[in-house]
Amino acid sequence: MKPPASVGVAAGQGAADGIRPQLSELIALRRHAVRGPAARRGSHALRGQAASMLRGRGMEYAESREYVAGDDARHIDWKLTARSGSTHTKTFQTERERVTLLVADTAAALYFGTRVRFKSVQAARAGAVAAWSALRDGDRVAALRGSRQQALVPPAGGTRGVLRALDALSRWYAERPADDDGLQYALEQAARLLHPGARAVVLADPASAQGVPAATWTALAMHVEVRLILLVDPLEMDPPHCVLPLATPEGRMQLDLAAGSVREAWHVALVGPLETLLRQLPGRRIQVSSLSSDAASDAWLGSAVMGQGG
Numbered sequence: 001m002k003p004p005a006s007v008g009v010a011a012g013q014g015a016a017d018g019i020r021p022q023l024s025e026l027i028a029l030r031r032h033a034v035r036g037p038a039a040r041r042g043s044h045a046l047r048g049q050a051a052s053m054l055r056g057r058g059m060e061y062a063e064s065r066e067y068v069a070g071d072d073a074r075h076i077d078w079k080l081t082a083r084s085g086s087t088h089t090k091t092f093q094t095e096r097e098r099v100t101l102l103v104a105d106t107a108a109a110l111y112f113g114t115r116v117r118f119k120s121v122q123a124a125r126a127g128a129v130a131a132w133s134a135l136r137d138g139d140r141v142a143a144l145r146g147s148r149q150q151a152l153v154p155p156a157g158g159t160r161g162v163l164r165a166l167d168a169l170s171r172w173y174a175e176r177p178a179d180d181d182g183l184q185y186a187l188e189q190a191a192r193l194l195h196p197g198a199r200a201v202v203l204a205d206p207a208s209a210q211g212v213p214a215a216t217w218t219a220l221a222m223h224v225e226v227r228l229i230l231l232v233d234p235l236e237m238d239p240p241h242c243v244l245p246l247a248t249p250e251g252r253m254q255l256d257l258a259a260g261s262v263r264e265a266w267h268v269a270l271v272g273p274l275e276t277l278l279r280q281l282p283g284r285r286i287q288v289s290s291l292s293s294d295a296a297s298d299a300w301l302g303s304a305v306m307g308q309g310g
Contacts, residue, residue: 018117020174021124026166029125032298033132064088098198099155100134102127102143102165103190104172105183105204110231111176115294119231120173123203125297126229127169130201131162133301143168144193146186149179152193183208184216191220199225206230206273206290209281218284226286229300230277233293236270239263278305 064077067087080088104127110120117125131141140155143165153168155161183204190200200220202209209230220226244255256262274290281288287304291297 018113018121020118021121021170023167023170026124026128026170027163029128029297030132032129033136034298034301035133035136064090097157098137098139099194100130100137100139100141101155101190101194101198101200102130102141102169103183103186103200103202103204104143104145104169105186105202105208106145106172106177106180107183107205107208108176109205109207110173113233113293114235115233117293118173119205119233119293120176122291122293122295122297123229123231124166124169124173126231126291126300127201127203128166129298129301130227130229131165134199135159135162139199141165142193144186144189145172145177146181146183146189147177147179148181148185150177152189182211184212187212187216187220191216191224194220194224196223197225199227202226202228204228204230206232206270206277209277210273214280214284217281217286221285227304228277228281228286228288230274230288230290231293232274232290237274237292239266 064080065088067076067081067089071089075090077088077090104123106120110123111118113119113121127143134141135158138157140157141161141164142155143153145168153164156164183202187200187202194200209228217226239257241258244257246253246255257266278288278290282305289300289304291300
């Protein structure tokens with residue numbers, strides 16, 4: 001059974017009825033931004049300023065080494081010096097701005113909805129909340145989608161960086177881009193572009209995310225914090241027991257959702273991918289949340305399923 005991505009199910013027409021995201025509504029979501037929880041060494045929770053592996057003056061102790069001419073005498077490690085009999089100095093990790101990258105799935109299944117808004121609009125809104133939250137954490141914000149023709153929205157700090165990312169989301173989710181090369185390509189690009197300590201917020205349809213090989217998820221999560229937000233629609237998750245008329249590329253048809261075999265196929269096609277991802281990806285150090293199209297767009301904050309970090 002194919003997902004009902006091509007079914008036109010949404011009330012009303014026009015640009016502000018939940019079918020196409022508006023830049024103004026994404027900007028207004030700034031009030032829902034939250035600051036990430038405090039950093040914990042080894043944690044993959046969303047967190048604040050990232051420490052680089054560069055050695056120099058900074059806020060966090062890194063290691064001690066033998067003193068060399070020119071080192072700051074204020075940083076002498078007196079305890080180690082006394083124990084070893086030779087002068088040692090402390091080094092520190094310098095801080096740098098972290099990058100938060102919004103990775104946008106633009107699969108056809110997202111451009112669909114039955115309540116409140118299309119899943120694509122909810123994806124844009126969830127991405128906006130993530131971008132504003134990143135700004136509060138002091139991050140630079142970037143965005144990309146699976147496209148060989150369209151370049152990355154490069155990282156930029158401050159409100160300017162957020163607005164550039166939001167403008168991209170509002171365009172990408174207004175209608176499905178013709179040059180979509182898939183979520184896997186987008187994630188491979190993200191893995192090549194992001195440095196250790198960065199974070200990726202992935203906005204995706206469950207079927208798209210399930211289609212990505214496990215090795216791709218693992219490679220990304222090895223050095224980057226990954227938050228996956230899976231967009232779903234109430235009809236997909238809990239279909240009514242009725243005969244559902246559908247308009248498909250092959251023509252009009254009726255789907256008997258009261259039949260057990262049909263409901264089972266529906267569950268396998270639409271609910272199964274979500275259940276699989278919620279069960280498997282947290283074990284790969286990926287935070288996973290589901291977000292319904294009729295839910296508050298910040299409902300994914302703090303709701304992730306998370307496995308034990310390695």
